[in-house]
Amino acid sequence: MGRLDGKVAVVTGGSSGIGEASARLFHAEGASLVIADIRDDRGEALARELGPRASYVHCDVSTEADVKAAVDHALARFGGLDVMFNNAGIAGAVGGVEEVTVEAFDRTLAVNLRGVFLGVKHAAPTMKRRGRGSIINTASVAGIRAGYGNHVYSAAKAAVIQFTRSVAMELGEHGVRVNCVLPGFIPTPMIGLARGLSAEEAEEKLRVVEEAFTGAQPIRGPGAPVDVARAALWLASDDSAFVNGHALVVDGGASGGRMWSTYQEAVVGLEERLRERTL
Template sequence: MRLEGKTAIITGGASGFGAGIAMKFVSEGANVLIADLNVDMANDLASQLGSSARAVKTDVAQESSVKSMVQATLESFARVDILINNAGTTHLPTALEDVTEDDFDRVFAVNCKSVYLTAKHVVPLLKMQGSGAILNVASTAGVSPRPRLNWYNASKGWMNTATKTMAVELAPDGVRVNAINPVAGETPLLKSFMGEDTPEVRAKFIATIPLGRFSTPEDMANAALYLCSDEAAMVTGVCMEVDGGRCI
């Protein structure tokens, strides 16, 4: 029960890594607000998790939606202790000059602007409490980029830099900020990263991971649990690679 009495907001929490984190956090005693555009999936997960979870439809790239997400959390659980910026998207593997402006704008709105918006509405609450943890879900793409995912890579590199500068600024207020950098995993974005989902393409991806497998939601949940728990009280500004050795 490492998160007993704490409340976490998890964006993109209805599936993939976000759902894994939500399930782990509830099992460790936390209340969880599952924020996702797919409200049906979010509601399904919340119903499985019981009274410790609530689902809210959220567009993390829109300030009014993020503000409503935070208000819903306070109405349900009265406080916020942990923010997981997990919502993310990508463009398809494409030559960097051929990515459309709409795709570029969408990637940076969901992957980067969302971190600004959630900080704008959550950080004041954490400062008032004098405590809290923020976890940004970046990617190995921001550490060791793959070709043809250029602007997605750049957006995740932005998240890693944002993590470090947020950590430095918020440390005097008792707020810790860390990131995890997952390697590709069994999530709804996997096909988009690969371009096509075939045994051959999967084998090519897995060949770049020394431990020889994709990451799982449980892998990310275990790392997130540590970084957001009091066990990591002296850990801030870390961008942890949870990648089976991909970035070595």
């Protein structure tokens, strides 16, 4: 028996990375699935591969009509909506604060924050009517720790966390749970895309990102999109029925603090220097 048997899920950003891994996992666990993305070629191919219980819609999450249409598509095609995974995101504005243009600032917020708001807004009515549902938003450890992402991205993700908590207080009273996942260092095309690579190049160079992320957290990595997908599956399923307004960190401990080995190196170095002075 699957953990999402009989449920209908929409996954935004489902064509790639964490969204794709989640789409595959939700589907394998029995969900009927709408993949909503702007990468039509990959999203359509994934829906074809998964079969009749999956469907793809073109959906720019920063555009209200597109998000509403994706939810309407789930209702028309599969007869309901149980899980809304607002996962689409971009690294957006990169560089030091003086380099950030107003256009890049606005686009970063439009996808990462407005996109989440629109997903929640349009999933809410049908879920409230049925008195149940699980909404999951993708934030980031960059939303709770400085130095884990670019400035505007980090601000947007912090806003997603607090938006999640705030809305959970409203929708929870209607039986609808709202939670978020906070991935750490996960090798996906987003990392290369942020550095100016094309989508194809970003996928080809994933190995480079994996190597870079291997030692970035106490649990030896690299983490994988499916690690975040498993956390999202738990929040989507009835296993988390009493969890609402939660920010679930999935980062192998990256945001916990300084690694023990790094601390030890620093301390040993200091002890050696202290001994030198006393001799």
